[in-house]
Amino acid sequence: TLSDRLADTFKNLRGKGRLSEADIDATAREIRIALLEADVALPVVKEFVAAVKERARGEEVSQALNPAQQVVKIVNEELVTILGGETRRLRYAKTGPTVIMLAGLQGAGKTTLAAKLALWLKEQGRTPLLVAADLQRPNAVNQLQVNGERAGVPVFAPEPGNGVGDPVAVARASIDEAKRTLHDTVIVDTAGRLGVDAEMMKQAADIRDAVQPDEILFVVDAMIGQDAVTTAQAFLDGVGYDGVVLTKLDGDARGGAALSIASITGKPVMFASAGEKLTDFDLFHPDRMASRILDMGDVMTLIEQAEKAFDAEQAAKAAGKLQSGDFTLDDFLEQMQQVRKLGSMSKIMGMLPGMGQFRDQLENFDEREIDRIQAIIQSMTPAERANPKLIDGSRRARIARGSGRQVSDVNQLVDRFFEARKMMMSLAQGGGIPGMPGLPG
Numbered sequence: 001t002l003s004d005r006l007a008d009t010f011k012n013l014r015g016k017g018r019l020s021e022a023d024i025d026a027t028a029r030e031i032r033i034a035l036l037e038a039d040v041a042l043p044v045v046k047e048f049v050a051a052v053k054e055r056a057r058g059e060e061v062s063q064a065l066n067p068a069q070q071v072v073k074i075v076n077e078e079l080v081t082i083l084g085g086e087t088r089r090l091r092y093a094k095t096g097p098t099v100i101m102l103a104g105l106q107g108a109g110k111t112t113l114a115a116k117l118a119l120w121l122k123e124q125g126r127t128p129l130l131v132a133a134d135l136q137r138p139n140a141v142n143q144l145q146v147n148g149e150r151a152g153v154p155v156f157a158p159e160p161g162n163g164v165g166d167p168v169a170v171a172r173a174s175i176d177e178a179k180r181t182l183h184d185t186v187i188v189d190t191a192g193r194l195g196v197d198a199e200m201m202k203q204a205a206d207i208r209d210a211v212q213p214d215e216i217l218f219v220v221d222a223m224i225g226q227d228a229v230t231t232a233q234a235f236l237d238g239v240g241y242d243g244v245v246l247t248k249l250d251g252d253a254r255g256g257a258a259l260s261i262a263s264i265t266g267k268p269v270m271f272a273s274a275g276e277k278l279t280d281f282d283l284f285h286p287d288r289m290a291s292r293i294l295d296m297g298d299v300m301t302l303i304e305q306a307e308k309a310f311d312a313e314q315a316a317k318a319a320g321k322l323q324s325g326d327f328t329l330d331d332f333l334e335q336m337q338q339v340r341k342l343g344s345m346s347k348i349m350g351m352l353p354g355m356g357q358f359r360d361q362l363e364n365f366d367e368r369e370i371d372r373i374q375a376i377i378q379s380m381t382p383a384e385r386a387n388p389k390l391i392d393g394s395r396r397a398r399i400a401r402g403s404g405r406q407v408s409d410v411n412q413l414v415d416r417f418f419e420a421r422k423m424m425m426s427l428a429q430g431g432g433i434p435g436m437p438g439l440p441g
């Protein structure tokens, strides 16, 4: 598995301080193989690996992780982003019933999914109506009725014996029926074919035009593998859709189709179905799918633990130093770098209670400022960093020359350091910012 191979790569790379081109290449090779094994489409694999390599090159070397772990972390983050980041929620209509239309190949799992979704919505207090607009297969209406009954959700279907039904007319009539009977959500099941087919696309497009869905969901079998891209693209061109539902995740497919589709279409995967029971259904979780595709849940756990341990160590060290009053310029720099690692300063501080007063300052915080501060601090002697009170006028001039900055920049930094130390000491005495990694508290 990828985990085993990466464990070997980790062994080879352990102890190296820098993310070298060779490190990146070695890890990227393993990622490539893993994605292909997960049945991700080749062009998607290529583009993805190239993007990861590009980002890894620009990445600052982490102190908490070894280079391979760092690349894997980037891979994971990129995967989660492509797979949709945070799960997107269904959009409900502001007035009148919300219309959800399902499209996809025959056997993808649409009819089963219609009932699963109906049950899920019902549990959230909505009042769904299922609509049988698949009149292609003789048994299709009955299958939806059986499933609807199991979900306890009514099914709107053409009257039996009414001759050959017109799925577009049924779909259109279902909206009036939903309004009349006060159902707030309509789920339209449609027909599929075994392969992409012009007539099927036209019918789906006609149903779409008749019911004006708030959401069109493309339902796709996770086992479809390499065909995912062509099928997803054909439905996008022929019908269009807002989100993707992945079915049959209980099979042994690693879910590469999810990545292929999300990456090619840019549409988020919204729901996942993993079994034939109506309750085998949930919102899609990009992070879980990312580890499934890479088959490296244990590796991610290791990475998280390593980072947590590192952060806790740093925070404890800083807190100890603050209490004993010997917080130095080295610590100051380290703290700033820690904070930058966590994301934009204003975002983080905005999440902390009581930090609102600093928000303006923080929103104007320039990330490059840390590089400038770093240059200045690195031009100081160890003694000066440990005891900033030593830094007199002539030392300031020397430090300014050494770092290519102005004396006024050095003055400002030293002033800021003393100010920050004062502020942080008072925070530390007042209980600080508890549990915030990388921040003194």
Ligand code: GDP
Pocket: 104, 105, 106, 107, 108, 109, 110, 111, 112, 113, 192, 247, 248, 249, 250, 251, 273, 274, 275, 276, 280
């Ligand atoms: P449709 O043609 O798109 O409407 O697909 P169906 O809903 O009729 O499903 C086709 C087959 O796949 C049926 O036998 C379902 O029981 C089965 N199926 C649907 N979803 C899942 C799933 O998540 N896991 C498994 N194992 N089978 C599923």
Ligand code: MG
Pocket: 110, 111, 112, 134, 140, 189, 190
């Ligand atoms: Mg069906």
